[in-house]
Amino acid sequence: MDKLIEAINTTHNPSVVGLDPTDQVVPAQLIDSFHEEVADQVDDPAEIPAMQRAVAYFEFNRAIIDAIAGIVPAVKPQIAMYEALGPAGIDTYEMTCEYAQSQGLYVLGDIKRGDIGSTAAAYARHLGGLNAQDGDALDLWHEDAVTVNPYLGTDGITPFVDAAKAADKDLFVLVRTSNPSSKEIQELELADGTRLYERVADLVEQWGAETLGASGYTRVGAVVGATHPEQGKQLRERMPRTFFLVPGYGAQGGTAQDVAGMFDAESSGAIVNSSRGIIGAWRKNGGYDESMSADDVLALVATSARDAAIAMRDDLEAALA
Amino acid sequence: MDKLIEAINTTHNPSVVGLDPTDQVVPAQLIDSFHEEVADQVDDPAEIPAMQRAVAYFEFNRAIIDAIAGIVPAVKPQIAMYEALGPAGIDTYEMTCEYAQSQGLYVLGDIKRGDIGSTAAAYARHLGGLNAQDGDALDLWHEDAVTVNPYLGTDGITPFVDAAKAADKDLFVLVRTSNPSSKEIQELELADGTRLYERVADLVEQWGAETLGASGYTRVGAVVGATHPEQGKQLRERMPRTFFLVPGYGAQGGTAQDVAGMFDAESSGAIVNSSRGIIGAWRKNGGYDESMSADDVLALVATSARDAAIAMRDDLEAALA
Numbered sequence: 001m002d003k004l005i006e007a008i009n010t011t012h013n014p015s016v017v018g019l020d021p022t023d024q025v026v027p028a029q030l031i032d033s034f035h036e037e038v039a040d041q042v043d044d045p046a047e048i049p050a051m052q053r054a055v056a057y058f059e060f061n062r063a064i065i066d067a068i069a070g071i072v073p074a075v076k077p078q079i080a081m082y083e084a085l086g087p088a089g090i091d092t093y094e095m096t097c098e099y100a101q102s103q104g105l106y107v108l109g110d111i112k113r114g115d116i117g118s119t120a121a122a123y124a125r126h127l128g129g130l131n132a133q134d135g136d137a138l139d140l141w142h143e144d145a146v147t148v149n150p151y152l153g154t155d156g157i158t159p160f161v162d163a164a165k166a167a168d169k170d171l172f173v174l175v176r177t178s179n180p181s182s183k184e185i186q187e188l189e190l191a192d193g194t195r196l197y198e199r200v201a202d203l204v205e206q207w208g209a210e211t212l213g214a215s216g217y218t219r220v221g222a223v224v225g226a227t228h229p230e231q232g233k234q235l236r237e238r239m240p241r242t243f244f245l246v247p248g249y250g251a252q253g254g255t256a257q258d259v260a261g262m263f264d265a266e267s268s269g270a271i272v273n274s275s276r277g278i279i280g281a282w283r284k285n286g287g288y289d290e291s292m293s294a295d296d297v298l299a300l301v302a303t304s305a306r307d308a309a310i311a312m313r314d315d316l317e318a319a320l321a
Numbered sequence: 322m323d324k325l326i327e328a329i330n331t332t333h334n335p336s337v338v339g340l341d342p343t344d345q346v347v348p349a350q351l352i353d354s355f356h357e358e359v360a361d362q363v364d365d366p367a368e369i370p371a372m373q374r375a376v377a378y379f380e381f382n383r384a385i386i387d388a389i390a391g392i393v394p395a396v397k398p399q400i401a402m403y404e405a406l407g408p409a410g411i412d413t414y415e416m417t418c419e420y421a422q423s424q425g426l427y428v429l430g431d432i433k434r435g436d437i438g439s440t441a442a443a444y445a446r447h448l449g450g451l452n453a454q455d456g457d458a459l460d461l462w463h464e465d466a467v468t469v470n471p472y473l474g475t476d477g478i479t480p481f482v483d484a485a486k487a488a489d490k491d492l493f494v495l496v497r498t499s500n501p502s503s504k505e506i507q508e509l510e511l512a513d514g515t516r517l518y519e520r521v522a523d524l525v526e527q528w529g530a531e532t533l534g535a536s537g538y539t540r541v542g543a544v545v546g547a548t549h550p551e552q553g554k555q556l557r558e559r560m561p562r563t564f565f566l567v568p569g570y571g572a573q574g575g576t577a578q579d580v581a582g583m584f585d586a587e588s589s590g591a592i593v594n595s596s597r598g599i600i601g602a603w604r605k606n607g608g609y610d611e612s613m614s615a616d617d618v619l620a621l622v623a624t625s626a627r628d629a630a631i632a633m634r635d636d637l638e639a640a641l642a
């Protein structure tokens with residue numbers, strides 16, 4: 001986790017921008033602008049909508065990345081938004097990760113994978129890559145960390161930990177997610193009086209134990225939603241060596257005050273994610289007009305995202321002061 | 322689930338073949354045979370190993386599919402094995418699903434996705450596809466069902482249920498997985514004396530309730546490992562309207578006797594998966610010789626898989642008689 005913490009310290013900004021393109025946040029004129037180019041290239045016209053979005057989403061991401069590089073330390077592309085376009089979208093996901101890394105950003109792949117041991121080893125190639133013929137590893141996905149689901153237990157996690165150690169990367173295990181119905185499973189009271197998410201928290205501390213970095217945090221982080229401030233504060237004490245990824249700030253209702261308790265005494269120990277609040281900021285900007293060209297709206301997307309990222313940084317800084 | 326059950330009844334075979342290609346089950350000479358062709362096509366030689374496998378894995382799958390179509394009702398490609406090759410592998414996954422459907426097989430995409438509501442809706446496009454410009458949905462992934470992780474609770478499941486209803490497809494939620502350490506989370510005893518996997522089982526019955534089919538089973542199935550025969554028998558009673566996907570037969574140690582209790586009184590209600598036992602059967606076949614050509618070994622892969630699939634069908638039939 002040292003690499004992420006260094007990036008946070010350099011930017012003085014413990015936040016991460018979620019790159020989650022959808023038809024709600026990617027301007028329609030940008031998608032439309034690729035129609036003819038794509039129509040000339042596909043074999044079957046039915047493929048146009050997916051291909052058109054795959055191209056537009058990448059241009060959207062590139063504009064955001066260019067606007068926020070240097071302001072924020074990290075981006076978190078949510079692979080579901082790309083899988084929603086089929087294989088063409090997966091290409092956009094990988095290109096987005098590669099471009100973000102090339103601009104100096106730490107890339108947190110929000111993939112929430114989880115499976116039995118032999119299968120988890122295959123997913124762990126997200127971190128470890130594939131051995132090339134000269135013995136070097138080919139980085140397939142260009143992620144610095146991924147999110148993982150704990151429901152399968154230790155043997156579904158170990159391959160990711162091993163790959164993280166070997167490749168100087170990290171993982172974040174779901175502990176307490178930000179969505180309303182997460183309580184149905186994660187908050188269940190166990191026979192010994194603890195809650196399920198607390199038991200998972202204890203496992204996460206164990207899973208990371210042998211990967212402690214110079215920063216005092218391990219390579220095995222935890223996802224703890226901003227929508228559970230009290231639980232987050234308790235988890236901070238329960239998991240002293242575990243770095244937190246905190247989703248749910250902004251659009252999902254979490255505030256800077258809500259997340260303050262998830263940081264440690266040195267205002268480290270956590271990174272806060274905002275997705276729609278940053279990449280969709282252009283929609284709340286008075287400068288938007290439906291008649292704008294694709295280029296003009298992309299410029300508005302970029303400046304709005306940059307302003308929103310700065311506002312979030314300042315909001316967190318004030319709450320952590 | 323009616324479509325799957327009809328396919329099972331037609332083949333008299335409640336089994337599904339896992340299409341999980343790895344370097345352990347795909348013959349080396351088949352991978353090698355694509356080296357030159359791939360080397361001529363990639364920009365960067367570092368990409369050769371992934372591309373070469375992407376092509377070889379598809380040819381391997383096609384040979385298996387051709388060999389088992391008509392014998393087994395369904396295939397279950399595990400997407401992790403394809404993601405392990407990066408975006409090129411994802412293309413092979415999608416092409417494999419499409420080819421299997423074209424040969425009349427029910428395609429169960431083993432993706433184990435799980436996320437918050439808005440993100441789950443994006444993943445649910447695996448079932449629902451993307452609306453094309455004429456209003457029809459473009460089927461992006463060519464799956465008839467997918468597997469889903471329950472850790473996020475109801476709002477992570479509902480989008481899949483809605484997509485399944487709209488597209489006449491199904492989903493299977495992880496309840497009790499086949500791997501050894503699954504007990505660390507799934508078997509935890511709750512304050513009310515039930516086990517976590519039993520609580521998840523109750524949720525799965527609820528999630529399916531409004532999708533009951535003519536067969537008496539809902540569109541929301543459950544993953545219950547063959548390695549837990551006693552729990553499986555109890556879950557069969559606890560989840561009377563939930564169809565089971567049973568992994569862990571064969572290579573993971575589960576026998577036909579172990580899975581018999583997961584079927585209902587009419588010998589319906591479950592489908593049993595075998596992956597390595599079928600697609601890797603050629604390795605235990607006396608006919609293999611390292612000097613065989615790629616074509617010859619592919620023919621051996623096909624006949625061995627077919628023989629193993631028939632043996633599994635007969636094994637299950639005897640145990641269910």
